Amino acid sequence: MKRFSSFLTLLVMAALPFTFTSCDDDWYDGYDWYDKPYYDATENAIALAQTLNGTWTGTIVNEYTNDNGIRQQTQCSADFTFVQYRYDAINGTGYETDYDGTGRKQTLPFKWYVDYRTGNVYVEYTESGYRFLLDANGNSKYSGFSLDNSRFNGVMEGVNNDEFVFFDLYRVRGYSAPHKLKSADSTATVSFGKGEGKQFEISDAPVMLRRR
Template sequence: MKQIAKFLMALTLVAVPVGFTSCDNEEEHYNYYNDLVTEAVRNYWYTYPGGADYYTTRDWFLYYYPSATAVEFAEFMNAVNYGYVDNYNPKENDPLMAEVQMLSGEWAGDMTIYFDEKGKRMSQTFHANMKFFQYETSKNSLSGHGIEVDTADNGATQTLEFSWFVDKNGDIYIRYTKSGTIFRMDANSSKKGFHLGYEQQKGYDTFFGYGVSTNTTDEFYIDLARQATNNSKGRMVKTRTATGTIAGKAFGKATLNNAAEHKAKAVSGLRER
């Protein structure tokens, strides 16, 4: 039976998914998930019969299933024994949940994006308003969805939808729905990472740093500030700092804001994503 199962798994790598009824317990387990996740789980175990480490598993899924949603990513990771994103049980004073709570809400400021076009490296700077929402299915979710509204100097605008999640290292992943482009923001890099939270010099919450695409050559640099909304469910408040247990906290190891340098090299415009 195991040999038959392996053969059928192999078929999914070269053809459309094949439906079948298994005589063991694996199929009953897989039926819990949707079609994309079921296919991904089968292909993963065929590629890595003994499993792989967290990072290899995560990157494999994001590479072969760039159109997957954050929920599908969470279900896949759970199915291959890395249940981490949406079935998360935070401990008291958990830093990952605190980071998600800090990220959730409305941010606005400059964004500079770098991309390759006609053999040249190009960059554009525009005003970006980004809203991060946790998935409502779980208050302990480390993932969610968002809306970004970009505005160029000439008044042109574009609205982009995205999904996001925070991994076990505190890295932030943002995947734009239309293009499928995925950006990783490194929590542990001081030179090419990010800062998220209270900035003492300014006296309010800021979110600045790099995003490097994992599936294209694109990069971005953001220089955002929290807007006058609460960090949970968009309730309006008068402060630009997070409240409650995360007030005054900051995440990421970036300390120097290089936004002015990036903006100086860029032109105005809006790159479709």
């Protein structure tokens, strides 16, 4: 009987790590990342969010399926502003302002967060509900991003849609936060994403406002 009890104890102890992992995954997947501020993350994730924080300007190319079922591209100038919920949060709000060069523009609010387990960035546009992934490990035409103090480029991959948003942006303002991390050097260049050297191809697509 004693040997049987010891065997059961070993089985329970062996199962505990899997139980904890499952609970952790359930908690993570169930967290309201877009609307509920999250602060207790890794320093690398916080540094990424702090580097992202601010206003960026440049060019974007949208690729999507038009009403005739044909893949189509449009392009325009755009500003992106990312705002952390707090200086040490890995999520926040923001807005994208697109310009077509004729005086017309549109402003699209969004919410965003950094996945502290992978370094990926997720964006959800408030009005349409469209969600996009910026893959930290991607390094191809249709996946990946590169972010440092002054430049941000790559592609946003549609999660609940079939669109891609290619972007090449330069910082307008906002890079001052990373010195708030204890182990960070505010004068150093920091970089995120494995899409280093991603070549942004300026498309010959028509200049139009594409609503997301």
